Amino acid sequence: MKIKKDVVEIVFNSLEGQLSREQIEHMLEKPQYDYMGDLAFPCFTLAKLFRQSPQSIASDIASKITNPLVEKVEAVRGYVNVFLKRDKVTNEVINEVNRSAQEYGNLDIGRGEVVTLDFSSPNIAKPFSMGHLRSTVIGNSLALVAEKCGYKTVKINHIGDWGTQFGKLIVAYRLWGKEDTLRQDPIKELLKLYVHFHEKAEHDPSLNDQAREWFKKLEEGNEEARSLWTWFREESLQEFSKIYKKLGITFDSYHGEAFYNDKMQRIVDLLEEKKMLEQSEGAHVVPLEDLPPCLIRKRDGSTLYATRDLAAAVYRQENYHFKKSLYVVGNEQSLHFQQLFTVLKKMGYEWQKGMEHISFGMMLKDGKKMSTRKGKIVLLEEVIQEAISLAMKNINDKNPQLEAKEEVARHVGTGAIIFHDLKHHRSNDIEFSLEDMLRFEGETGPYVQYTHARASSLLVKGQFEKDSDHVGIDDKEAWSVVTQLMYFPNVIKRASENSDPSQIAKYVVELSRAFNQYYGSVRVLDDASKRQARLSLVYSVKAVLKEGLRLLGLQAPEKM
Ligand code: ARG
Numbered sequence: 001m002k003i004k005k006d007v008v009e010i011v012f013n014s015l016e017g018q019l020s021r022e023q024i025e026h027m028l029e030k031p032q033y034d035y036m037g038d039l040a041f042p043c044f045t046l047a048k049l050f051r052q053s054p055q056s057i058a059s060d061i062a063s064k065i066t067n068p069l070v071e072k073v074e075a076v077r078g079y080v081n082v083f084l085k086r087d088k089v090t091n092e093v094i095n096e097v098n099r100s101a102q103e104y105g106n107l108d109i110g111r112g113e114v115v116t117l118d119f120s121s122p123n124i125a126k127p128f129s130m131g132h133l134r135s136t137v138i139g140n141s142l143a144l145v146a147e148k149c150g151y152k153t154v155k156i157n158h159i160g161d162w163g164t165q166f167g168k169l170i171v172a173y174r175l176w177g178k179e180d181t182l183r184q185d186p187i188k189e190l191l192k193l194y195v196h197f198h199e200k201a202e203h204d205p206s207l208n209d210q211a212r213e214w215f216k217k218l219e220e221g222n223e224e225a226r227s228l229w230t231w232f233r234e235e236s237l238q239e240f241s242k243i244y245k246k247l248g249i250t251f252d253s254y255h256g257e258a259f260y261n262d263k264m265q266r267i268v269d270l271l272e273e274k275k276m277l278e279q280s281e282g283a284h285v286v287p288l289e290d291l292p293p294c295l296i297r298k299r300d301g302s303t304l305y306a307t308r309d310l311a312a313a314v315y316r317q318e319n320y321h322f323k324k325s326l327y328v329v330g331n332e333q334s335l336h337f338q339q340l341f342t343v344l345k346k347m348g349y350e351w352q353k354g355m356e357h358i359s360f361g362m363m364l365k366d367g368k369k370m371s372t373r374k375g376k377i378v379l380l381e382e383v384i385q386e387a388i389s390l391a392m393k394n395i396n397d398k399n400p401q402l403e404a405k406e407e408v409a410r411h412v413g414t415g416a417i418i419f420h421d422l423k424h425h426r427s428n429d430i431e432f433s434l435e436d437m438l439r440f441e442g443e444t445g446p447y448v449q450y451t452h453a454r455a456s457s458l459l460v461k462g463q464f465e466k467d468s469d470h471v472g473i474d475d476k477e478a479w480s481v482v483t484q485l486m487y488f489p490n491v492i493k494r495a496s497e498n499s500d501p502s503q504i505a506k507y508v509v510e511l512s513r514a515f516n517q518y519y520g521s522v523r524v525l526d527d528a529s530k531r532q533a534r535l536s537l538v539y540s541v542k543a544v545l546k547e548g549l550r551l552l553g554l555q556a557p558e559k560m
Contacts, residue, residue, distance in 0.1 A: 004028065004039065004486075006067050007082060011041060014064050018049055025490075030483065037074065037081035038089075038483065044078055054078025090473050090482045097485055097540035098466065102547045105489040109496065110151030113323035116316050117143050117153060120244075120251070121329070123160030124236040125169050125190040128243055128380045130363035130370045130432070131330045137418045138360060138426055139328035140249045140553045141501040148551060149496045154320050158312065159256030161233050163305060165194070167215030170228050171207060172197040186235035216302055219261060229258075239381075246384050247414050249553065260311040264303050267310045268296060276346060286343050294339040309340050317351050324354045326499065331359035331427065358499050361429040370432065383434070388413030390438050391446070395560070402559060411555035412446050413438075419445030422552050423505040443509045445554055448545060451512035453560040454519070455542035462525045464535040472533045477521045481537060484511045488544055492551070501552055508548040515541045 004025070011024045019027075024041075031040040041061065047054040058075035065073045069092065071083040097104045119139020122132040143153045172193040173182075182189045201207040218225040237254070244250065268284070271277045276286050282299035296307050316322060327337060337357035344352040362369050392409035395402055402408060420437040424430050440446050488507070495503040515538075524534045546556040 004490075006069075007039060007041065007065065010065050011061055011080075014061055015046070018046070030487070031079075031081065036076075036079070037083040038086075039082040039084070041080040041082075042078065043080065047078065086479055086482075087474060089486075090478060093482050093486050094473065094536050094540050097543060098536055101543045102550075104544065105492050105547065106148060106150070107489065107493060107496075108150040109493070110146060110149045113151055114320050115143075115146045115151045115153050115324040115326065116156055116320055116322045117146070117326045117328065118156045118158045118312075119143075119326075119328035120249075121158040121160060121256075122236075122240055123165070124256075125165070125187075125194060125232050126160075126236075127187055127191060128240055130380070133380055133417075134360050134363060134421055134426075134430075135328045135330070136244075136247065136249060137421050137553055138358065138501060139326075140247075141422060141504075141551060142326060142328065142358065142499055144551045144553065145492065145496050145501065145504070148492055151324075154253065154316075154322070155251045156253045156255065156316070157251040159233075159237070159254060159258075161229075162257035162261065162308065164211060164215045164302070166218055166225075166229055166232075167211035167213065168197045168201075168207075169194060169232060170214040170218070170225055171210045173228060182235075186232075187239050190232060190236070212300060212302070216300060219302055233258075243381055243384065246381075246388075246410065247418070247553070248555070255312075255315075257305070257308045257312075260308045260315065263311040263315060264307050267307065267314065270347065271296065271343075274347060276343075286346070288339060288342050288346075291335070291339055291342060294343050306336060306340060306343075309336075310343060313340070313344055313352075313355065314349075317349070322351070322354060324356065326356050326358050328358045328360070331361060333357070334359055356499070358426070360426040363432050364429050365432045367431070384414060384417065387417050387434055387438065390434065391416065394438070394440075399560065408557045408560060411557050412449060412560065415445035415449055415549075415554040417445075418553050419448070419505060422501045423509070425500065425502045443506075445549075446560075448508045448512050448549060449554065449556055450560055451515060452542060452545040452549065452556045453558060455515065455538050455545070456558045458519075458524060458538050459535055459542065462531055462535045462538075464539055465532060466539065472530070473537055475518070475522050475534070477518050478537055480514045481511070481518050481541060484514050485540055485544055488548070495551075504548050504551050508545055508552075511541065511545060511548070515545075 007028065008021055008024045012019070012021050015024075027042060027045070029040045029042065031037055041058075043054040043057040043061070046057050050057060055075060055078050058078055058080045062073045062075040062080045065080070065082065069085050069088050071085045073083070074081045100106075117139050119142075120132055120136040122128045139155070143155050146153050169190065176196060177189075177193055197207065197211075214225055218229055268277070271286060277284050277296065278287055278293075280293065283295060284297040285293040285295050287293045294306050295304050297303055313325070316325060329337070334357065341352055341355055341357075344355070364370065388409050391413035392405065394412075395405055395409055416437040421430065423443050437444060438446060440450055484507075491503050491507045495501055518537075522534065524538060525531055549556045
């Protein structure tokens with residue numbers, strides 16, 4: 001919103017460069033109560049800087065603020081409180097949103113630079129876990145936000161398709177596997193084999209040696225190993241793609257860990273050349289100052305997860321020239337990423353600064369981690385299907401005549417799951433509850449989608465004419481909706497800067513609440529002379545809710 005920029009500018013100029021425009025913008029607040037105005041600027045930090053009282057600084061700044069959209073300015077207890085001309089601002093904001101529609105809030109912080117996002121990245125021959133779901137929805141939203149902010153994105157699914165576990169799987173299949181059972185239900189069967197292997201290996205450690213041997217063979221290109229691996233991989237990818245399809249998520253690259261098999265030697269050579277490599281009990285490691293050493297090659301010569309990530313980072317820089325490179329992975333891998341980043345930094349790569357581990361907490365069920373290891377698993381596809389069925393049941397109860405029911409049920413069901421995840425700050429652990437997710441009230445995806453659908457149907461009913469210039473909303477009740485609309489670009493900026501989609505999720509709930517309150521107190525369609533102006537507010541809300549939902553990875557059905 002323009003006035004905000006003006007206030008920033010005025011404060012900036014009166015400070016002679018002591019604070020940057022960004023810092024000032026960050027400090028601007030939305031006051032808690034109406035009588036404190038519409039924008040507030042606290043002067044306490046400045047007071048320390050200038051060794052003056054906050055109040056005298058506030059008065060000084062207040063005296064300099066003049067703007068056609070400002071009604072009055074007060075300096076109170078160290079705050080500059082700005083009161084806006086609400087009718088003028090209302091019309092300005094609404095016209096701006098109407099004009100830009102889904103482009104409202106587009107920013108140019110990215111300036112066309114590339115961000116790679118490594119997310120989802122499930123492991124072959126294992127079920128898609130809750131952790132992978134978290135990574136998938138957070139990563140997808142961050143990619144959409146990055147694009148909105150003017151970055152180019154590369155969405156990478158770093159599939160876990162390499163490593164000793166494939167040795168285990170090959171051994172297990174050769175000992176106990178049956179081709180036709182595996183073809184019927186690949187993921188379940190592969191998981192069974194994997195679990196069985198672990199049970200047996202507890203009593204028979206030689207199995208682990210065999211597994212290592214088979215992985216070694218795989219790395220060396222042994223034909224039998226290779227063909228089993230390809231088969232397991234294909235089957236798993238097919239299963240995963242069902243989930244991505246339901247969620248409406250796509251990737252630019254499926255280069256998994258195996259892709260780097262022939263790119264690791266170069267990294268090992270480089271480390272050797274830079275004298276970073278040391279021998280430790282026959283293995284090769286990079287010792288690090290404040291962290292445990294990073295293991296590069298095992299005693300038997302096979303490589304590790306970290307080795308592949310080093311190769312992947314270099315590959316991504318060379319191919320995509322990323323400015324930022326985000327890894328959306330659970331917080332249990334923090335150490336791994338610290339080691340990875342430190343090794344790259346030691347290798348002298350400047351671009352390493354752009355890499356960031358976007359970590360997140362666990363998904364809990366009754367307070368415990370949802371696990372996939374011991375066969376105690378929740379199959380994600382079943383969870384998604386259940387959410388969709390519940391959404392369908394809801395539609396059949398409330399609106400059985402609805403068109404395209406299947407599609408709406410899918411959008412609401414998956415939307416509920418995605419929203420439930422993204423409304424929490426990613427670093428928190430989340431309690432899984434389908435019931436909570438699907439509620440139509442409170443902070444849920446369906447609530448926001450429902451508000452959007454309500455706005456849509458109002459526009460149809462009132463025959464909203466979009467392209468005329470609508471001025472003249474004078475409803476007092478509209479103001480809280482307008483201020484929410486005004487803050488949308490800031491919310492996007494914050495979501496981008498902090499890699500935090502929950503900012504947007506919370507925002508669309510707030511906007512929905514403000515709108516529903518407005519809708520409850522103003523008869524939008526009743527007064528013909530005000531109808532189009534009021535509908536232009538409804539249209540703004542609809543456009544921003546839809547865009548906000550889109551940035552989270554949710555659809556916004558027109559009817560529900
Ligand atoms: N496949 C890994 C896992 O499930 C996640 C991979 C994350 N990405 C990466 N570049 N390390 O734990």
